[in-house]
Amino acid sequence: MDLQLDGRVCLVTGASTGIGRGIACVLAREGAHVAVTARRADLLESLADDIVASGGQRPLIVPADLTAEHCPREVAERVLAAYGQVDVLVNNAGSSRPMAVDAPDSEWDEAMLLNFTSVRRLTTALLPGMRDRRWGRIVNITGNMEPRSVNGATAAKAAVHLWAKGLASELAPEGITVNCIPPGRIESEQILNRLHPDEKARAAFIKANIPIGYFGKPEDIGNLVAFLASPLAGYITGNVIPVDGGMHHFAH
Numbered sequence: 050m051d052l053q054l055d056g057r058v059c060l061v062t063g064a065s066t067g068i069g070r071g072i073a074c075v076l077a078r079e080g081a082h083v084a085v086t087a088r089r090a091d092l093l094e095s096l097a098d099d100i101v102a103s104g105g106q107r108p109l110i111v112p113a114d115l116t117a118e119h120c121p122r123e124v125a126e127r128v129l130a131a132y133g134q135v136d137v138l139v140n141n142a143g144s145s146r147p148m149a150v151d152a153p154d155s156e157w158d159e160a161m162l163l164n165f166t167s168v169r170r171l172t173t174a175l176l177p178g179m180r181d182r183r184w185g186r187i188v189n190i191t192g193n194m195e196p197r198s199v200n201g202a203t204a205a206k207a208a209v210h211l212w213a214k215g216l217a218s219e220l221a222p223e224g225i226t227v228n229c230i231p232p233g234r235i236e237s238e239q240i241l242n243r244l245h246p247d248e249k250a251r252a253a254f255i256k257a258n259i260p261i262g263y264f265g266k267p268e269d270i271g272n273l274v275a276f277l278a279s280p281l282a283g284y285i286t287g288n289v290i291p292v293d294g295g296m297h298h299f300a301h
Contacts, residue, residue, distance in 0.1 A: 071268045111128065137185070137186040140209075143192075147198060180220075221286050230291070231290075261295055
């Protein structure tokens with residue numbers, strides 16, 4: 050299937066490793082002009098080399114810390130200066146924030162800043178161009194909405210879901226879609242090194258929780274992102290679509 054992404058400009062945040070890296074690779078494979086941002090410039094350079102080695106166009110690299118107040122607008126300006134527009138924004142940057150029940154405000158503020166506020170700021174910076182062209186795609190990589198413990202990122206991602214649904218309703222008449230993807234257990238730095246570092250425990254978790262029988266690959270998220278980013282998905286907006294091998298136990 051031709052996803053009609055040739056020449057589309059796509060910005061992927063949190064692209065240095067894992068899901069973001071997989072998304073960038075899939076979009077580049079589909080012929081998009083890709084810009085990537087994350088804190089670790091060396092990993093972005095490695096990603097760019099891999100994309101070129103696979104036959105894709107070298108992505109624009111924008112090292113940045115999106116939690117800095119003015120950084121989202123600066124990232125938007127750099128990509129717009131290079132390409133003239135951004136057609137697709139993939140808000141992937143974020144990280145789990147387990148915390149105590151009585152965690153201080155500073156921990157909550159940091160979790161919300163990373164996982165919600167920076168997403169909103171970058172989206173807001175890029176929306177004027179999308180609205181002028183009456184075309185755009187915003188895809189937010191979010192998280193599990195059935196928590197078993199207190200996690201600041203989970204609360205922030207829940208905020209993303211409801212913000213995105215409201216945004217989708219407002220922007221739909223202008224040809225802009227907004228959707229969210231909560232990943233299940235995807236082979237990434239965070240999952241393999243922090244959440245499930247023990248191989249035996251990992252196998253037990255898979256057996257108990259994931260009907261499909263294995264952890265997903267970053268490209269499994271990337272494939273859905275590429276479809277939602279395409280003109281073919283123009284009638285899909287305001288949705289939360291899990292990619293989790295059947296792990297979810299609830300209705301969105």
